[in-house]
Amino acid sequence: MSVLRLAYHYLRIGALNELQYRINFWLQLMQSAVALTVGLVGLSLVFYHTTDVAGWSRAELLAVMGVHILMGGLIGALIQPNMLRLMEDVKQGTLDFVLIKPVDAQALISVREIRLWRLVDVLVGMVVLGVALVQLGETLQLLALFAFGLALACGAVMIYSFWLILTSVAFWVIRVDDMINLFEGIYAAGRWPVGIYPAWLQGLLTFVVPVAFAVTVPAEALTARLDSSTLALACVLALLLFLLARLVWRTGLRRYGGASA
Amino acid sequence: MADAAISVAELRKIYQVPEREAGLRAALRSLVRRRVREVPAVAGVSFTIAPGEIVGFLGPNGAGKTTTLKMLAGLLHPTDGEARVLGYQPYRRDYAYLRQMTLVMGNRNQLQWDLPALDSFELQRAIYRIPQTEFRATRDAFIDLMDVGAIVSKPVRNLSLGERMKMEIIGALLHRPKILFLDEPTIGLDVTMQRRIRSFIAAYNQRYAATVMLTSHYMADVEALCQRVIVIHHGRVRYDGPLAGLVDRFAAYRQLEVSLAEPADLSHYGEVVAANGVHVTLRVAKAEASRVSARLLNEQAVADLTIEEPPIDDVIEQVFAT
Structure with missing residues (x-):
């Protein structure tokens, strides 16, 4: 797999890069701690008044929060920086250097950047998840763990595809920096299971920005709420979205080279 | 020509440029109906380059050099015409x-900005899948040739x-390419650096029989490296031949940069190109340059005087403007 080989080399370079700024590790740790505290306080405030939210118990919501932090870490460490770099490259004209390389351009633009310290959130998310599972008192079935992993992977692919589609729009409209803020605002909504939102917002969070699949569905897998048809749907949607993203990316590239103009 | 490294026939590239007048109203109108203007950047260019040749690709800014190289x-996808490089269609x-x-x-x-160049070289190796031993040999030879052994492990941002x-x-050369497109490789560099890079390119060309297309604003680059030059202007080839012919034909004059003690009219010495108080730029025939300087x-209170070759851009611009 040449994609994995490339990813490994860039991961190595990225790690070297980030190790030069060790202070960022502490900053990230602080940021993660603050975010976690705010999340926990919010959660306990809600459960001060009630015992369940839209059918989710406190421990289950903690699990959702854990997945939200974990996925947020993956997005911030691996997906977002690459997309930002792509936008920058389109703006500066340095995308040319990608296109003259004898490797798949999409693979290359997807693995070039890593924010190593954002992976702190992946660890924090896993710890929160662990605590939630202990509170739930459930013994983890291997099957549930597998379903969780699969759902998480599907969610990540969907978020990646969503980002690539947005970023490919950079070929048409050059100013897209605001998309980051928009995305982060919407992703913040994923802290709660999408089921608690009104129907129109649920639709938005499921099919426009796939936050539901990135956070709620994996959490459901872990808390034994997930039925297999939802998981199958997640897989199919992930694949479709990925193919769509590739199509949009290629159209964007053709546009960049002026083939369709 | 079957064995040409690069062959280009009637190559054209037309950009579609959105056009609108200044002002808010025009901007709003263009949201509804976008008017595009066609700008021919390359308007039918033909040439062939043999393997191992170094060709200078010259022309004023906006002549279509970079578009052709791209x-x-x-x-870039050609709008029309045919380009073949090593038998491939580049697009x-x-x-x-x-x-x-x-x-x-x-x-x-x-x-990579924050890392030593060595790490970036390693990435090139991975991307081009260069075998380890070959990679090391090439890298070390190049480092030697460029005389950068002392700084390859410094972060690039400190260079x-x-x-x-x-x-x-x-x-860019670690994978030992056969075709080199060099777009202003020496721009903004001092003379020593330019010279080193020039001799590196010459050595690379010698050793690997590589074909090179070079654009540069520095006549010295072109003189040192290129036997042949192709001059384009307004997207068309205006000259294709030996460098000697180009210099004879177009650089037949020199520029005198004169600083005077006090402003004076120098127009009877030669053509005044620019006069800014006591600083005057004169254009005189090459053969006349030393006599006019003397x-x-x-005859004048001259504080400083230098004789310069006219910038290649000016030469080309001037010649083809007529």
Whole structure:
């Protein structure tokens, strides 16, 4: 797999890069701690008044929060920086250097950047998840763990595809920096299971920005709420979205080279 | 010609440029109906280049040099006409082709900013899948040739512009491409750096029989490297032949930069190109240059005087404007 080989080399370079700024590790740790505290306080405030939210118990919501932090870490460490770099490259004209390389351009633009310290959130998310599972008192079935992993992977692919589609729009409209803020605002909504939102917002969070699949569905897998048809749907949607993203990316590239103009 | 490294026939590239007048109202109107204007950047260019040739590709800014290079490197899709490089159609971007060519752009870089160049070289190795032993041999030879052994392990951000450019070039050639497109590789560098890069390119061309297309604003680059030059202007080839012919034909004059003690009219010495108070730029025939300088020094209160070759851009611009 040449994609994995490339990813490994860039991961190595990225790690070297980030190790030069060790202070960022502490900053990230602080940021993660603050975010976690705010999340926990919010959660306990809600459960001060009630015992369940839209059918989710406190421990289950903690699990959702854990997945939200974990996925947020993956997005911030691996997906977002690459997309930002792509936008920058389109703006500066340095995308040319990608296109003259004898490797798949999409693979290359997807693995070039890593924010190593954002992976702190992946660890924090896993710890929160662990605590939630202990509170739930459930013994983890291997099957549930597998379903969780699969759902998480599907969610990540969907978020990646969503980002690539947005970023490919950079070929048409050059100013897209605001998309980051928009995305982060919407992703913040994923802290709660999408089921608690009104129907129109649920639709938005499921099919426009796939936050539901990135956070709620994996959490459901872990808390034994997930039925297999939802998981199958997640897989199919992930694949479709990925193919769509590739199509949009290629159209964007053709546009960049002026083939369709 | 079947064995040409690069052959281009009636190549054209037309850009669609959105057009609108200034002002808010025009901007709003253009939202509804976008008017596009067609701008021919390359308007039917033909030439062939044999394997191993170094060709200077010259022309004023906006002549279509970069657009042509980008089409040959597979970055832009030609609007019309045919381009073949090593038998490939560049815009298809076959990996087999990309592996054999490189593009260096003097004003853009691809090295990892915060890391030593060595790490970026390692990435190139991974991307081009260069075998380890071959990679080491090539890398070390290039480092030697560029004389950068002492700075390859310094972060790129701490290097000077010239040092960085040397690293860029090494990185871009590690896979030993047969075709080199060099777009202003020496832009903004001092004379020593330019000279080193020039001799590196010459050595690379010698050793690997590589074909080179070079654009530069520096006549010295072209004189040192290119037997042949292709001059384009307004998207068309205006001259294709030996460099000697170009210099004879178009650089038949010199520029005198004169600083006077007090302003004076120098128009009877030669053509005044620019006069800014006590600083005057004169254009005189090449053969006359030393005689006119002597007269100036004798007859005027001259504080400083230099004789310069006219900038290549000016020469070309002037010649083709007529």
